[in-house]
Amino acid sequence: MAFDIDKIFESYEPFSRITTKKEYENRMSTFQAERYAYLRELTETTDMAVASNTFCDGVHEKFKKFGKVRTGTLMDLNCFLIYYIFPAILKNEGERASAICDTLRDTWNSRFKCDINYTDYDSLMSGFKKKLLGIAVEEEDK
Template sequence: MLKDVQTIFEDYRQMMNHLKKKSYEKNMGIFIEKYGHYLTEMTDYVDKAEEKEIAAKELAVCFVDAVDNTFSKGIRKKIPSSLQADLNMYMIYFVFPALLKTEHEHSKLIADALCDEWRSRFKESQFSYADYDFIYNSFREKIFGIF
């Protein structure tokens, strides 16, 4: 299940660099094209399950395990706090909105399970999420008419 899902994060620095309204739209398209199959795998998995909540929780654990195993460093096997902040932002800007953008009937259930698991496993990760349109519409190209 979700084999190599941690690859979702392989371009996180590039995707988050100089994020503006136009680049966010472009980068979201790239994200969905490149990693959308993981979102489909998640929604299909929950679709086929009799217990939807349990299936969503299993996906969340699998996803967070993959991220934790990939990015944990040092003797304590912990993700450095600056990297954790970057991963959190990437989740907020790309993973959750892309999942919700599928408009699948269980996408919110999966997003809730993923968010809960993420927050319980990683310190300093007490965030929520929003859909693509909310984030996209919150970008401003100009500040006070300048730039």
């Protein structure tokens, strides 16, 4: 079992720095279309713990410098996981989604000594604020 970490996290830095709802929507569509299939080993496995460990080990190997992942890089990777990987799993995997995300989150937090959590796509989308003359204003529900 090996993940194509290069493909999954390709251009992760700009993907992790989103500022508008439209930008996030476009990048999530790109992630779903071009990269989600590379998570198949994680989403279709019967042993989520092993798959999550393999995934996290692959990320560590790819991004480590002098034996560890640097803080700035780890922040971008955390954002990438929260913005794209978790919401995509929650959107596509039905009943198994929460179990997959729980296992991946716990493994990630343990491996990289951080404290991230996950949320779904709709919650992220509702968090964007519209600006009028540079001031954030609430959007009305349609």
